[in-house]
Amino acid sequence: MTAETGIAKGRVETLIDGIYAIAMTLLVLTIDVPTVPQGVSPDAALPALILGLDDQVLACAIAFLVLTGFWRAHEEIFQHLSRINRTFLNLNLIVLLCTVFVPFTTSLVADYSSSRLAVDLFALNLGVIGLLFAGQWIYISRSPELLHAPLQDGVLRRGLLRSLSTTIAAVAAMLIAVTMPISANWGYLLIPLILAVSNRLPYR
Amino acid sequence: MTAETGIAKGRVETLIDGIYAIAMTLLVLTIDVPTVPQGVSPDAALPALILGLDDQVLACAIAFLVLTGFWRAHEEIFQHLSRINRTFLNLNLIVLLCTVFVPFTTSLVADYSSSRLAVDLFALNLGVIGLLFAGQWIYISRSPELLHAPLQDGVLRRGLLRSLSTTIAAVAAMLIAVTMPISANWGYLLIPLILAVSNRLPYR
């Protein structure tokens, strides 16, 4: 006979909150403090150098906002759970593994915003996390033994739509990148749009 | 009919505490460990190199103390809340987005303390966060459904004054920077002054 130790839900939450807090704060290390060449007055050189950081600041802000969305997804899913099993924990750890790569892919797209490859890797990273969250919603909808109450159809539909909003936006970014890599990140504007729609969906 | 999942207040608090803890600790990465040129004795070179870090240490200490003030503001506001809604969460996430930029603008002003632009960006970053906290106080004062008890006028007034103390000090720093950028950060001495006044205000 085999059994399984229950997993302390509270500690998984602390780990997740910690990793998101750190990943979100590390993003800013993506932005290089500009180096004014020796012999040049900082006041003369800095304005142009700082304006040149626009791609980095934009990438950082997008990644931050997408990460807040993912954190919200964790938080929403955990609200429905009364307990956690090993499969669900492992799903979460894979999400977290993908999440700690976000500062790296953000850094890549921040430094090489005109490269289609950099745009695609950033989009792939975010898009896969979106898919994994959709997978979590489906998994818990089929695991009533983990839930406070059976998941209503509306809640599942809304959770899936919100999770996939990032994946859809990532695909859009990759499509834009085919012709205009530098403008690809505007594709992420689809996320707030889809979220706004999801907030109007009936709950049941 | 649409509804809204409640948001776990405790997890938002953990995320905020985590981001502040990290941002406050990352500040010190602002300070470069000096590099003694090869062939020079460290004991001969270090004293001057370390004294040359004064701007960086000062910027780091100011940013740390201002961040503790912001953290206190979060903590005070959350004490009045019995629950959180989506709008309030979004307000907080915007504050956090601005907060993760603080190590960057601190680094900028630490490296270019004589540049008016660097001083202004640092002040702008802090000043905007102050405004956003004032916005949070106003928002919760008008959202009694989120509160344990209706907000007393004195509490609101004190919260606003404390939030805006940073904005006022940031404006002062920008004004000083017009003529003496290198001395601008003394403007932040206004914050403890205003806080001391706020502690004497009647509570109702």
Added chain:
Amino acid sequence: MTAETGIAKGRVETLIDGIYAIAMTLLVLTIDVPTVPQGVSPDAALPALILGLDDQVLACAIAFLVLTGFWRAHEEIFQHLSRINRTFLNLNLIVLLCTVFVPFTTSLVADYSSSRLAVDLFALNLGVIGLLFAGQWIYISRSPELLHAPLQDGVLRRGLLRSLSTTIAAVAAMLIAVTMPISANWGYLLIPLILAVSNRLPYR
């Protein structure tokens, strides 16, 4: 007469969760954002540069997954404890000291994946942590005064096997490294294998 202040279990958990969250997120700083030489088009140079990161990404993913395993070990052990004493806290702090070195040894093996020394130091770091966890299981099995209920033999055996899975895999990696350092990290595939076995062991 001497006495001992009880130690707040919840705070030790927060410290552990925090350190693991940070160490897991810092791993990604191991991966250098590639620098495209000036005058070369990013789109031309990036693909090869990014493919060249395979060792770093692999090392980062392995270290992440091993750290999640260690975090799980902490979490499992703490579930059995009703209180903590000084000896147990000290054991944990030594584990944490070894844990904060993981991003460093990961970085080493990521940069020098063909060096036997780098492989050995990474394996030593992980293997020692595995041993220390085995030590924790033995310590708590002999300290019934710390436990909710006496540890069942099956739980102890399973805990030991899971802790030592990393040590066994680390020894395997070191053995592979004698002839093929670059392939040594495949030794860590033993961990999921041993964990899968441990999940089939009888619980009592």
Added chain:
Amino acid sequence: MTAETGIAKGRVETLIDGIYAIAMTLLVLTIDVPTVPQGVSPDAALPALILGLDDQVLACAIAFLVLTGFWRAHEEIFQHLSRINRTFLNLNLIVLLCTVFVPFTTSLVADYSSSRLAVDLFALNLGVIGLLFAGQWIYISRSPELLHAPLQDGVLRRGLLRSLSTTIAAVAAMLIAVTMPISANWGYLLIPLILAVSNRLPYR
């Protein structure tokens, strides 16, 4: 009439635990991953380069262990408190400000272990934190309104001795540094010695 909002003890604890977790994990960034010169085989060059990291590893380990001691001091003090007031919070924030500097002074002493100035700054940083903890013990012993129960003399004496152990060791390190800066950090061996004595002191 003025009043004071109570301060959420739990959130101060989360902030402290977070900052300690981060500072303890950042220490390892103190250790530079060695760079093998181009054209040299890593296996030939790495052993000497890694052995050359001994000062950095030692400084990192000492700082880690001292920080665990400080974290323990926070944890012990908070166990006696039923609530927190503004003065006590401010004392803690000053301790935290000094704490976030520890990775910097550690980095300094790690890179320049033979420099008396570096040794002194590291010792000063740690020694001042020890003094501030002694100050916290005295403050709470005189603020019975914050405590679950009046502080026993033995508890206060033990708390003071443990807090000052770091200060005493730091002074010892500075004295050793007068003649042998490179051996100064052995002075910190006084800390476990003093702690061992403190554990034998009568509790009342």
